[in-house]
Amino acid sequence: MITVEHLSKSYGAFRAVDDVTFTCKPGTVTGFLGPNGAGKSTTMRVMAGLTIPDSGSATIGGVAYRNIPNPGTQVGVLLDASAQHAGRTGREILTLSALTMGLPLSRVDEMLALVSLSPAESKRRVKNYSLGMRQRLGLANALLGDPKILILDEPANGLDPAGIHWMRSLLRAYANQGGTVLLSSHLLPAIENIADELIVIGNGTIVAQGTKAELLQGAGAFVKAADNAALASALAQAGVSATPSNGGLTVDAEPVQIGQVAAAAGLALVELRGADSAGLEEMFLQLTASTQREGVVTPGGVA
Amino acid sequence: MSAAVPTAPVTIQTQRPGVPFGRLVKVELRKMFNTRSGFWLMASIIIIAALAVLAVILFAPDDALTFALFGGALSTPMALLLPIVAALAVTAEWSQRSGLVTFTLAPNRGAVIGAKAAASIIVAIVSVALALAIAALGNVVGAAINGIDPVWDLEPLQISYFFLGNIFGLMIGFMFGVLLRNPAAAVVAYLVYSFVLPAILSLLAALQDWFRDLQPWIDFGYAQMPLFDGGNLTGEQWANLGTSSLLWFWIPLAAGVWSVLRSEVK
Numbered sequence: 058m059i060t061v062e063h064l065s066k067s068y069g070a071f072r073a074v075d076d077v078t079f080t081c082k083p084g085t086v087t088g089f090l091g092p093n094g095a096g097k098s099t100t101m102r103v104m105a106g107l108t109i110p111d112s113g114s115a116t117i118g119g120v121a122y123r124n125i126p127n128p129g130t131q132v133g134v135l136l137d138a139s140a141q142h143a144g145r146t147g148r149e150i151l152t153l154s155a156l157t158m159g160l161p162l163s164r165v166d167e168m169l170a171l172v173s174l175s176p177a178e179s180k181r182r183v184k185n186y187s188l189g190m191r192q193r194l195g196l197a198n199a200l201l202g203d204p205k206i207l208i209l210d211e212p213a214n215g216l217d218p219a220g221i222h223w224m225r226s227l228l229r230a231y232a233n234q235g236g237t238v239l240l241s242s243h244l245l246p247a248i249e250n251i252a253d254e255l256i257v258i259g260n261g262t263i264v265a266q267g268t269k270a271e272l273l274q275g276a277g278a279f280v281k282a283a284d285n286a287a288l289a290s291a292l293a294q295a296g297v298s299a300t301p302s303n304g305g306l307t308v309d310a311e312p313v314q315i316g317q318v319a320a321a322a323g324l325a326l327v328e329l330r331g332a333d334s335a336g337l338e339e340m341f342l343q344l345t346a347s348t349q350r351e352g353v354v355t356p357g358g359v360a
Numbered sequence: 361m362s363a364a365v366p367t368a369p370v371t372i373q374t375q376r377p378g379v380p381f382g383r384l385v386k387v388e389l390r391k392m393f394n395t396r397s398g399f400w401l402m403a404s405i406i407i408i409a410a411l412a413v414l415a416v417i418l419f420a421p422d423d424a425l426t427f428a429l430f431g432g433a434l435s436t437p438m439a440l441l442l443p444i445v446a447a448l449a450v451t452a453e454w455s456q457r458s459g460l461v462t463f464t465l466a467p468n469r470g471a472v473i474g475a476k477a478a479a480s481i482i483v484a485i486v487s488v489a490l491a492l493a494i495a496a497l498g499n500v501v502g503a504a505i506n507g508i509d510p511v512w513d514l515e516p517l518q519i520s521y522f523f524l525g526n527i528f529g530l531m532i533g534f535m536f537g538v539l540l541r542n543p544a545a546a547v548v549a550y551l552v553y554s555f556v557l558p559a560i561l562s563l564l565a566a567l568q569d570w571f572r573d574l575q576p577w578i579d580f581g582y583a584q585m586p587l588f589d590g591g592n593l594t595g596e597q598w599a600n601l602g603t604s605s606l607l608w609f610w611i612p613l614a615a616g617v618w619s620v621l622r623s624e625v626k
Contacts, residue, residue: 102624102625102626105464106463106464106467107460107463107464107624107625107626108624108625108626109622109624117372118371118372119372120372120374122467123467123468124374125372125374125467126373126374126375126376126377126378126379127376127377127378127379128464128465128467129464129465130376131372131373131376132372134464136460136464137457137460139457140456140457140458140459140460140461141456141457141458141461142391142395142452142456142458143456144395144396144397144398144456145394145395145458146394149394150461152390153387153390153391153394154461154465156383156386156387156390157379157383157384157387157462157465157466158379158465159379159383182396198461206372
């Protein structure tokens, strides 16, 4: 259980994290989603006791991180896979962590095997690692002490599709065994299939949180009719707003209601579905629109 | 494992043993050797000590070949390199950003800094002992080559002062590492401290009478000179070391540690 309460942190006039409150429950994977610079990493550094917040608190199982004895054996943390001494080998980095935690050195080989770093790769220096290899090493480092709580900042970054798939199954297994997993990403596709709960952060404040289904509630539906204009006017008569998109209509109503309107008006539908990941993506962009560096980008709106 | 197996709720155990200091010291010692740059920095101390001894055998006149001369030839490379070893042991956590993992696994930053200090002092003691062994070997070989009896003219007291002087130098480098947390800045600060500052202070002492009497009390480098001159230190000389180290070591170190404990690791 990770609990963040009214957390705020400013850097000069810049408010990086502004009154953030959320919890991560045992047995679930929580996705922490937000654009670059939204405050994800700062929040996670506060959780690991590396950044002192201006106000508010972050506790793990009710305990402040710095009061957890031998924390590596209870909480696995990966904050930045590239933050390692470039001149050290991957194996040495894990060995140092194992020695600090007082673990047998056989754990190092087990973890290297788990993250699929070969013995030859583990003897190379980290400066010669690709981002994906650093990410695997960072995951191995976080899992080394067999913790039940994981805090991972952008773990999917740099992983190939097979690696992302592997990480998903690994984290799913952790959560199924009662573990608590928090992972952040700036890319929705990287975490939407694994996260049970999503926390969307933008500009230092939480703009939405809940399960994927909860977030999609009221996100509307997509419909395509043989005659879109006729359907739009029929929907307007029924008091439902519709906007044209992607050769069809995005409608602010549940699919069943749209189907009824279309049937009553005698209109043939080509396609009708509830909001899906595309809807979630759109919602993510809208929710964080004020913090996007590029301004609002609607799907299909980019040439 | 079956999904039907009930799982105990995950709680944080606060009664487990923490990370003991001895383990941190062991880890910090290992860190000094397990990078290529760290390994060669350590190796260079021994290599330069060997070269200095060789140079003494080759170039010093026969009648001057004594243990003290060999020991003296080693003091400059040791005084130059040991503080850099200590400074880099601290600053690498920030410059290489490995502190992100170090301080996550050991959130007691004071203990980590303490372990780095202990590891640095262990390295200094072992390096000085090795260097003295090389000097002793040089003294024996040099005497044999020149057909004279080796002269052992260093008292145990002087040898212990030699250790002490090198540890002081190392700790100054350590202090700059903690205070500045940037390898280049720490090394430059140490070089300025050990080569530029003494010249300025001695010039000041030569020109200003009031400073001449004050210098031993506030100039740490000046206060350390008796350590390398041989002979027993007087009570006043120890007091000089105390007051000047307060100014040049303890106060800046305290400021550095205070800042490390509060700063953000990123």
